[in-house]
Amino acid sequence: MPARLRRFDGWRRLCAALLVYLGALALFSVVVALKGGNPFSVWSTMVRSTVLAGPTLQETLLRAVPIALAALAVAVPARAGLVNVGGEGQLIVGAVAATGAGVAIGASVPGPVSWLVMAVAGAGAGAAWAGLAGLLRTALGANEAVTTLLLNFVANDIMLYLIYQLWKDPKGSGQPESRPLVHAAQLPRLWGSQLNIAVLVTVAVAAAMWWLLRHTGWGFALRVVGGNPEAARRSGLPVRRLLLSSMLVGGALAGLGGMLNFAGLELRLRPDITLSFGYIAFLASWLGRHQPVKVVGAALLFSAIALSGNGLQLTDGLDGSIVDVLLALIVAAPLVLTKRRRGAFL
Amino acid sequence: MNGVQQALIGGIEGGTAILLPALGELVGQRAGVVNLGTEGCMLAGALAAFAVAAVTGDTWLGVGAGLLAGAACGLFHAWLVVRRRADQLASGLVVWFAALGITSVFGTGYIGRTATPLATLSVPWLSHLPAVGPILFRHDALVYAGYVLVGAVWFVLFRTRVGLVLRAVGERPAVVAAAGGHPQLVQMTAVIVGAGIAGVGGAQLSVGYVGNWFNDMTNGYGFVAVAVVLFACWRPAGVLAGSYLFGVALAAASVLQAHGVAVNQYLLDALPYAITLVALVVVARRGGAKAPEALTAALTNGAA
Numbered sequence: 001m002p003a004r005l006r007r008f009d010g011w012r013r014l015c016a017a018l019l020v021y022l023g024a025l026a027l028f029s030v031v032v033a034l035k036g037g038n039p040f041s042v043w044s045t046m047v048r049s050t051v052l053a054g055p056t057l058q059e060t061l062l063r064a065v066p067i068a069l070a071a072l073a074v075a076v077p078a079r080a081g082l083v084n085v086g087g088e089g090q091l092i093v094g095a096v097a098a099t100g101a102g103v104a105i106g107a108s109v110p111g112p113v114s115w116l117v118m119a120v121a122g123a124g125a126g127a128a129w130a131g132l133a134g135l136l137r138t139a140l141g142a143n144e145a146v147t148t149l150l151l152n153f154v155a156n157d158i159m160l161y162l163i164y165q166l167w168k169d170p171k172g173s174g175q176p177e178s179r180p181l182v183h184a185a186q187l188p189r190l191w192g193s194q195l196n197i198a199v200l201v202t203v204a205v206a207a208a209m210w211w212l213l214r215h216t217g218w219g220f221a222l223r224v225v226g227g228n229p230e231a232a233r234r235s236g237l238p239v240r241r242l243l244l245s246s247m248l249v250g251g252a253l254a255g256l257g258g259m260l261n262f263a264g265l266e267l268r269l270r271p272d273i274t275l276s277f278g279y280i281a282f283l284a285s286w287l288g289r290h291q292p293v294k295v296v297g298a299a300l301l302f303s304a305i306a307l308s309g310n311g312l313q314l315t316d317g318l319d320g321s322i323v324d325v326l327l328a329l330i331v332a333a334p335l336v337l338t339k340r341r342r343g344a345f346l
Numbered sequence: 347m348n349g350v351q352q353a354l355i356g357g358i359e360g361g362t363a364i365l366l367p368a369l370g371e372l373v374g375q376r377a378g379v380v381n382l383g384t385e386g387c388m389l390a391g392a393l394a395a396f397a398v399a400a401v402t403g404d405t406w407l408g409v410g411a412g413l414l415a416g417a418a419c420g421l422f423h424a425w426l427v428v429r430r431r432a433d434q435l436a437s438g439l440v441v442w443f444a445a446l447g448i449t450s451v452f453g454t455g456y457i458g459r460t461a462t463p464l465a466t467l468s469v470p471w472l473s474h475l476p477a478v479g480p481i482l483f484r485h486d487a488l489v490y491a492g493y494v495l496v497g498a499v500w501f502v503l504f505r506t507r508v509g510l511v512l513r514a515v516g517e518r519p520a521v522v523a524a525a526g527g528h529p530q531l532v533q534m535t536a537v538i539v540g541a542g543i544a545g546v547g548g549a550q551l552s553v554g555y556v557g558n559w560f561n562d563m564t565n566g567y568g569f570v571a572v573a574v575v576l577f578a579c580w581r582p583a584g585v586l587a588g589s590y591l592f593g594v595a596l597a598a599a600s601v602l603q604a605h606g607v608a609v610n611q612y613l614l615d616a617l618p619y620a621i622t623l624v625a626l627v628v629v630a631r632r633g634g635a636k637a638p639e640a641l642t643a644a645l646t647n648g649a650a
Contacts, residue, residue: 035452083435142627145382146569147626149566149569149572151623153566153569154623157616158612160612161610164610164611165610165612279439279443282436318451321447321450321561324446325444325447327447328443328444329444332437332444335426335433335440336426336430
C-alpha cells in the first residue's frame with residue numbers, strides 16, 4: 001500500500017476509535033438520563049469526585065493498588081495464553097492470609113517484620129490459589145478460565161466463614177469483621193498524606209514485571225508459549241512448567257495486592273473487602289492489552305471510575321453501581337474495534 | 347418428608363436455574379462460542395421477568411420479558427464476538443458487567459416488592475408415584491420446561507439438519523462456508539437463542555425459585571452453567587446431570603442447616619462451587635478431546 005494511503009488509513013482508524021469511545025461515553029450518558037440524572041453534569045461530578053481534590057485523588061491511587069496488581073495477575077498468564085479470571089479470589093485469599101498473619105504477630109514484632117510476613121503470606125496464598133488452577137490445567141487439562149472463576153466463589157465463602165465465625169472481632173460493633181490490624185503493623189504513610197507505601201510497592205512491582213516480561217528469557221519463553229505452544233514444545237521449552245510459573249507469579253501478584261489493600265487501607269477483614277476489584281482488574285488488563293505499563297494506566301482509570309460511583313451517589317442521587325455500566329462500555333470499545341486493529345487504547 | 351427428599355426436591359427446583367442457562371450455553375458452545383456473559387443474561391432475565399410480573403401481575407408475561415432481556419444481552423455478545431471478532435471471554439465479562447450495572451441501577455425500585463410466583467403444578471397421576479412423584483412432578487412449569495428442553499436440544503442438535511450445520515460450524519466454520527452455509531449467521535443465532543434460554547433461567551430464579559429480586563441474585567450461577575457444559579462434555583444428558591448435581595448440593599446446604607447440623611453456613615455455601623469444580627476436573631481429561639474444535643481455539647488459545 002502506498003505511504004499516502006496508509007496514512008489515510010491510519011487517520012480513518014483514529015477517527016473510528018474516537019467515534020467508538022465517544023459512543024461508549026454517550027451511551028453511558030443515555031443510561032444516566034434514563035435513570036433521571038443529568039447526562040452532562042455526571043462527567044464533572046465524576047472528575048471532581050476522583051482526581052481534582054487531594055483526598056479523593058489519594059483514594060483513587062490507593063484503590064488502584066489492588067486493581068493494578070490483580071490486573072498484572074491477569075496480564076502475566078495472558079502472555080502465555082492462559083486466562084486468569086480468578087483475580088477476585090486471589091485478592092481475597094491474599095487479604096485473608098495477611099489478616100491471619102498480621103493479627104497473630106502484629107502486636108509482638110516490629111513493623112517491618114510483620115509487613116514482610118504479611119506480604120509473604122498474602123503472595124503465597126495468592127500463588128497457591130492461582131497455582132491450583134494452573135496445576136489442574138497442566139496436569140489434568142481442566143480449563144483455567146472456568147476453574148479460576150469457580151475458585152473465586154469458594155474463596156469468598158471461606159472468607160465469610162472466617163469473618164462471621166472464627167475471626168469475628170469479639171469487641172467489634174456487631175459488624176461482621178475481623179479484629180483490626182494493630183497500628184505498628186499497618187503500612188507506613190508517605191509524607192504525612194493518606195497514601196501509604198503500597199503505592200510505591202505497586203509501581204516497583206509493575207516496573208519489575210515490565211522488565212521480566214520484556215527483557216528476560218522467562219518473559220520471552222512465555223510469549224513463545226502464548227504465541228505458538230506447539231512450536232514452543234518442539235523447540236524444547238518446558239511448556240507446562242512455564243504455564244504453571246505464569247499462574248504462580250500472577251497469583252502471587254494478586255495475593256500481594258490483597259495484602260497491601262488490607263494492611264494499608266482496610267485494616268480489617270470485612271465482607272466485600274475486594275469490591276469486585278478482581279473482575280474490574282480483568283477488564284483493565286484487557287484494556288491495557290496485557291502490557292504492564294498500559295495495564296497500570298488502565299487500572300488507575302478504572303479505580304477512578306469505580307470510586308466515582310460514590311460521588312454520583314452523593315451529588316447526583318444515582319445508584320453507585322451505575323459505574324459498572326461505564327466500565328463495561330469502555331472495555332467494549334476496544335472489543336468493537338478489534339477487527340481493524342490490535343492496539344492499546346485504539 | 348425426610349431431609350434427603352427435601353434436598354432432592356429443592357435440587358430439582360434450584361437445578362433448573364442452572365439447567366436452563368446451561369442448555370442455552372450448550373447450544374452456543376456447540377456452535378463454537380462460549381458466553382461467560384451467561385451470568386449477565388441471567389441477571390437481565392431475572393430482573394426483566396420480576397419487573398414485568400410485578401407491574402402487570404402476569405407472571406408469564408414476565409417470563410417472556412426475561413427471554414427477551416437475555417436474548418438482548420446475547421445479541422450484544424454475538425455482535426462483538428462474531429461480527430467484530432472480539433475475544434470471547436473478555437466480551438462475556440463485559441456483557442456481565444454491563445448487565446450487573448444496569449440491573450442494580452434499574453432494579454433498586456423492585457427490591458422488597460412481591461410478584462405472583464409461578465404456580466406449582468402437580469402432574470396428574472405421575473405426581474402420586476411413590477418416592478419420585480413429589481420429587482419430579484410437583485413443581486412450577488419452568489421446571490417441566492427444563493425436562494422438555496433437554497430432549498428438544500438433544501433432538502435438534504443430533505437429529506436434525508439444523509443441528510448438523512450448527513455442530514459443523516462449531517468444528518470447522520470454513521467448511522460450512524465452503525458448502526454454501528453461513529457460519530456467522532448460525533453462530534449469531536445460536537448465541538442469541540442460548541442467551542434467551544439463559545434469560546428464562548434467570549426468570550426461574552426470580553419468579554420461580556426465590557420469588558423476589560435482589561442485586562446480583564444469580565450469585566455465579568451463570569458461570570456454573572458454563573462449567574456444567576464443560577463437565578457434560580457437550581452432551582445434553584451430561585448437562586442435565588451436572589445441573590441437578592449443583593442444585594442438590596445447593597439445596598443440601600440449606601437442608602443441613604435446617605436440621606441443625608453445626609456447620610458454618612458459609613462453608614456450606616462454598617460446597618456447590620467446590621463440587622462443580624471437582625466434577626469438572628474429574629471429567630476434564632477425557633472431555634477435552636470432545637470439545638468442538640472452533641471452541642477449543644477460543645477457550646484455550648491452543649496452549650497445552
